[in-house]
Amino acid sequence: MRRMISAGGAIILLGLGVGTATAMAQPPPPPIPYGPVPPPRYEAVPPPRTGYYWEPGHWHWDGYRYVWLGGNYVGGPPRRGHYVPGRWRWNGVRYIWVPAHWG
Secondary structure, eight states, X not given: OHHHHHHHHHHHHHHHTTTOOOOOOOOOOOOOSSOOXXXXXXXXXXXXXXXXXXXXXXXXXXXXXXEEEXXXXXXXXXXXXXXXXXXXXXXXXXXXXXXXXXX
């Protein structure tokens, strides 16, 4: 009887995970598919246009490398809006482009 109790206790302990502790290492994070964004390029801004705002150029990832997209004028704000320039943002895994918009 005593032997049956010890075997039953061992089965219960194994079922609870006692005595079967194994180290579970986390896999390394995946490599970032591309490096950080290069610094912005200098652009000569053309003369202003009435009712438009200058949106500076920015780098764009085309799947292989960064390419520069030149700046351009964008239409004026809607009522009660302010211009929020586009920017690169790190989301914890990779850089993402947040386009310019009216906030």
